[in-house]
Amino acid sequence: MITRFMRDTPLAAIEIEMQFIPGFTPRACGTFRSQQRYVNPNAILYEDSLGLFLKEIEIQAFALRVQRIIEVTSNLGESEVNQMLFRNAEHKRRFQSICKSGLFPKLEESYGYAAAIFLLSADAFVWSKAKSCVP
Numbered sequence: 001m002i003t004r005f006m007r008d009t010p011l012a013a014i015e016i017e018m019q020f021i022p023g024f025t026p027r028a029c030g031t032f033r034s035q036q037r038y039v040n041p042n043a044i045l046y047e048d049s050l051g052l053f054l055k056e057i058e059i060q061a062f063a064l065r066v067q068r069i070i071e072v073t074s075n076l077g078e079s080e081v082n083q084m085l086f087r088n089a090e091h092k093r094r095f096q097s098i099c100k101s102g103l104f105p106k107l108e109e110s111y112g113y114a115a116a117i118f119l120l121s122a123d124a125f126v127w128s129k130a131k132s133c134v135p
Helices: 012-019 046-056 060-074 078-084 089-101 111-120 124-130
Strands: none
Touching: 089 111, 089 124, 111 124
């Protein structure tokens, strides 16, 4: 409980203000979420969002690679897309052996963890240095 020393004085409001922790909201202030009726039914599509992103970035090699992936994936089925995302055959073999080894049980639990392992395993040198640090 907070003690108020200047309760019935003109400085009571200043004392209360000084006892607030900067950056925190007072007690009993919760979070408010918007209702579903406020959701925009005409939301921007993912492809359009990527297109806007590509217009703004300066790294041309990255922009060209993302554009190529968008074009290829729009014409392929899901199984073909999964084949295309590997950097090369060595990356595919390395990642599949990691999955089958059973050394990383979190691969089945977390998509983020699996994505991190996927990216780390793209390069043999990076994976050799990183695998001892992966829990």
